[in-house]
Amino acid sequence: MSGSVLERLTLARIAPVVEITDARRGVELAQTLAAAGLPVAEVTLRTPAALEAIRAIAAEVPGFLVGAGTLLTPAQIDDAVEAGVHFGVSPGFTPALSDAATAVGLPFVPGAVTSTEILAAAERGHTHLKFFPAEPSGGSAAVAAFAAPFASLGIRFMPTGGVRPSNLDAYLALPTVFAIGGTWIAPRDQITEGRFDEIGAAARTAVATVAAYGA
Numbered sequence: 001m002s003g004s005v006l007e008r009l010t011l012a013r014i015a016p017v018v019e020i021t022d023a024r025r026g027v028e029l030a031q032t033l034a035a036a037g038l039p040v041a042e043v044t045l046r047t048p049a050a051l052e053a054i055r056a057i058a059a060e061v062p063g064f065l066v067g068a069g070t071l072l073t074p075a076q077i078d079d080a081v082e083a084g085v086h087f088g089v090s091p092g093f094t095p096a097l098s099d100a101a102t103a104v105g106l107p108f109v110p111g112a113v114t115s116t117e118i119l120a121a122a123e124r125g126h127t128h129l130k131f132f133p134a135e136p137s138g139g140s141a142a143v144a145a146f147a148a149p150f151a152s153l154g155i156r157f158m159p160t161g162g163v164r165p166s167n168l169d170a171y172l173a174l175p176t177v178f179a180i181g182g183t184w185i186a187p188r189d190q191i192t193e194g195r196f197d198e199i200g201a202a203a204r205t206a207v208a209t210v211a212a213y214g215a
């Protein structure tokens with residue numbers, strides 16, 4: 001794959017966060033997103049099928065960037081890497097998670113929503129952070145407020161949690177936002193019910209919205 005994983009995530013700008021209950025649906029989902037011009041997904045480890053879905057997507061959908069989300073323990077990082085994941089995302093940051101990701105060379109996006117959390121992650125070398133839950137934590141105004149104090153550290157954010165088409169523009173407009181995560185493109189029910197036309201349409205709309213801001 002060309003480019004680093006975080007560069008490719010930055011290029012995509014949108015990371016669909018998905019909950020998969022049937023691994024076969026995962027492959028169809030990834031193919032749908034790729035066809036819409038959005039070849040990336042963060043598969044949350046909240047369902048028993050998640051690891052199998054990651055394994056199937058990584059093996060069967062070439063060029064697709066598949067991440068593991070909801071990483072809460074070092075053991076989950078090892079499991080995700082074993083399944084073939086390309087990047088990992090956590091709602092929070094701990095030194096143990098960071099060390100586990102570093103040990104296996106996994107590009108890792110830990111979560112942070114306070115100055116103290118941002119500094120703790122930065123001390124471990126993380127510059128790309130998930131801002132979760134974005135809307136309850138102050139939304140785009142909070143992300144914007146963190147720009148100046150942390151500019152010298154090169155901190156950039158992936159706001160996730162409560163992002164919808166109605167507030168997407170406010171995040172896209174921020175230079176410190178490298179990507180935006182959310183379930184609005186591929187909601188759990190639509191994946192489970194195989195409503196891939198609707199998912200493809202939402203992905204194409206998101207790609208067009210991103211294009212309006214430039215990559």
Ligand SMILES: O=C(O)C(=O)C[C@H](O)[C@H](O)COP(=O)(O)O
Binds near residue numbers: 044160161
């Ligand atoms: O499980 C995780 O680790 C998560 O990160 C949770 C997701 O980011 C949110 O579920 C996003 O939810 P929406 O607000 O529906 O876009």
